[in-house]
Amino acid sequence: MEAGSSEQRVDATSHEGGDQPGGEPVPEPSSELDIAIDRGESDDDVHFGVAAKALGVSRKTVERMVKRGQLERGPSNAPATVSKRALVAVLEQRRRDGSHLTRATTLAPGQPGPADLDAPWPEDAMTQLQDLLRPVLEPLLEDFVAARTRVAVLETQMESIAARSAQERARDELLLSLATGGWRERRRARRMALRQYVLRDDLGP
Structure with a gap:
């Protein structure tokens, strides 16, 4: 009898403990973690100016968002850069918040709406909708950020080309005045050349 009762106690203990010793249930894997691992996204650097244009805010606001932890720095940890993945997440969150505000403002002030608008959505339904x-x-947001990045790069290149063209045009006008102008034009051109090139180089660092 004692042997039989001891075997029953051992079976009951093993049944209560489950697959893990100590009677603790085996934790189920997190669905959010699985999604993050399966996605396998690659991250890139996005300049503060590009992030500011994408978010419709100023560069100072982007810097404050980084300091507050609302945006992560770029994967290379370069100065004045944020994470492309974090920027896409912020844009998606803003789009989600804006859609809720749009749906809430479709009703006229004081007009009673359907009762199901105030009822919270089930968590399973929200998860299924997000999935x-x-x-x-996500591909659309990534394309949007990439397009904003290309636009910012092109704007910088255009500004540099315009500045270089203005300098070359001023230089050509001075050379033309020195070569073909009268004595007044040549004297004025020499003064401008001294002021723009010689004196600037002497006073520069």
């Missing part, structure tokens, strides 16, 4: 929209929206 459904994420593959569609």
